[in-house]
Amino acid sequence: MSQDVLTAHRAFYDAVETGDLDLMTSLWVDDTTTSCVHPGAEILHGTTSVLRSWTVLMANLGYIQFFLTDVQVQLPLGPDGDVAVVTCTENILSGQEMADDSFTGGKAVCTSVLVLRGGRWQFWSRHASPVIEVQEVEEP
Amino acid sequence: MSQDVLTAHRAFYDAVETGDLDLMTSLWVDDTTTSCVHPGAEILHGTTSVLRSWTVLMANLGYIQFFLTDVQVQLPLGPDGDVAVVTCTENILSGQEMADDSFTGGKAVCTSVLVLRGGRWQFWSRHASPVIEVQEVEEP
Numbered sequence: 548m549s550q551d552v553l554t555a556h557r558a559f560y561d562a563v564e565t566g567d568l569d570l571m572t573s574l575w576v577d578d579t580t581t582s583c584v585h586p587g588a589e590i591l592h593g594t595t596s597v598l599r600s601w602t603v604l605m606a607n608l609g610y611i612q613f614f615l616t617d618v619q620v621q622l623p624l625g626p627d628g629d630v631a632v633v634t635c636t637e638n639i640l641s642g643q644e645m646a647d648d649s650f651t652g653g654k655a656v657c658t659s660v661l662v663l664r665g666g667r668w669q670f671w672s673r674h675a676s677p678v679i680e681v682q683e684v685e686e687p
Numbered sequence: 688m689s690q691d692v693l694t695a696h697r698a699f700y701d702a703v704e705t706g707d708l709d710l711m712t713s714l715w716v717d718d719t720t721t722s723c724v725h726p727g728a729e730i731l732h733g734t735t736s737v738l739r740s741w742t743v744l745m746a747n748l749g750y751i752q753f754f755l756t757d758v759q760v761q762l763p764l765g766p767d768g769d770v771a772v773v774t775c776t777e778n779i780l781s782g783q784e785m786a787d788d789s790f791t792g793g794k795a796v797c798t799s800v801l802v803l804r805g806g807r808w809q810f811w812s813r814h815a816s817p818v819i820e821v822q823e824v825e826e827p
Contacts, residue, residue, distance in 0.1 A: 580761040582774050582798065587819035590774050590796050592759065619732065621720040623770065623802045623811045630763065630770045632800055632812050634722050634730050656730050658722065658814040660772055660800060662763045671763045672772050674798040676816030679727035 549620045552631040552661055555668035556620075559659075560613045560637075566605045572598055576662060576669045584674040586655050610642030629663035630671075637675070654678045689760045692771040692801055695808035696760075699799075700753040700777075706745045712738055716802060716809045724814040726795050750782030769803035770811075777815070794818045 555574060562571040575581060575594050583597040584590050585604070591597050618635040622628055639653040660672040695714060702711040715721060715734050723737040724730050725744070731737050758775040762768055779793040800812040 576763070580759065582759075582761065582772070584796055584798060584814075584816060587817065588796075589818055590757065590776065590798075592774070617730065619720065619722075621722065621812070623716070623800065632722070634732070634812075636730065656724055656728075656814075658724060658730075658798065658800075658812055660763065660798075672761070672774075672798055674724075674796075674814040674816065676724060676814065677727065678729055 548626060549622070549631075552620050552633060552668050553618065555661060555670075556618070556633050556635075556659065557615075559670065559673075560615065563601070563605060563608070564612055566608070568598070568602055568605065571601050571605075574670055576664060576671050578671075581670070582672045582674075584676070586675050586677045608641070612640045614638040614640070631661045631668065633657075633659045633661060636678075654680075688766060689762070689771075692760050692773060692808050693758065695801060695810075696758070696773050696775075696799065697755075699810065699813075700755065703741070703745060703748070704752055706748070708738070708742055708745065711741050711745075714810055716804060716811050718811075721810070722812045722814075724816070726815050726817045748781070752780045754778040754780070771801045771808065773797075773799045773801060776818075794820075 558570060559574050577594050579593040581594045581597060582590055582592050591600055616636045616638060621632040623632060624630055635657055637655045637657055655675050655677055657675040659670060661668045662671045699714050717734050719733040721734045721737060722730055722732055731740055756776045756778060761772040763772060764770055775797055777795045777797055795815050795817055797815040799810060801808045802811045
């Protein structure tokens with residue numbers, strides 16, 4: 548069952564990388580109380596608002612690729628439950644469309660809640676946040 | 688039922704404000720796969736690590752008070768389910784111990800997952816992140 552959760556979780560990143568709004572839409576429970584937090588942003592409530600934000604984001608992203616590390620599926624209700632919490636670290640490589648083929652990297656952490664509906668795992672909630680690196684101060 | 692979730696959710700902030708580690712401990716499911724993200728930080732896994740981090744944080748916090756706004760309880764499995772997702776905005780007032788009675792404010796958003804165990808709602812996962820305000824640029 549964890550594998551099905553991971554497949555839906557990975558499909559989410561595939562949708563962002565390929566700008567596939569239909570895939571993104573299919574991955575969310577359609578409800579007014581779902582939620583999504585983009586790094587550094589306020590909370591968005593409801594699938595309509597969440598998908599609108601992804602539409603705008605994906606239209607402006609340009610090249611982006613997610614290398615996920617430390618992906619962990621937690622099943623708080625046991626292996627037969629219908630809720631999964633997935634945590635991961637997103638190592639993000641993105642191209643700067645305005646610059647000359649330059650790439651930038653970034654790191655975020657994410658906690659997602661997925662629920663099993665009609666045999667499919669779908670996102671109920673997603674919270675991503677920037678990892679703020681502590682700068683090492685070099686001794687003179 | 689939402690009220691019981693909210694009572695546990697508020698107790699969490701009471702524990703931080705009063706530095707009550709026993710209360711904080713009682714509010715978490717004791718499991719190796721629970722998770723917690725402090726604002727700007729990496730993910731912590733397992734209740735032992737999570738409580739250790741809160742012990743250190745609470746020992747160093749000094750005066751702190753949380754004014755919660757936009758608190759919303761989501762019940763992805765319906766009103767009889769045993770999982771709740773709570774989102775809120777934390778408006779934080781904290782005293783600077785080293786300064787002369789000065790106060791600083793901050794804002795974070797938080798998504799928590801609580802589960803019903805033995806008749807009590809307990810935290811399974813918590814993800815808090817800073818709200819990064821976009822600075823308005825004043826026209827000259």
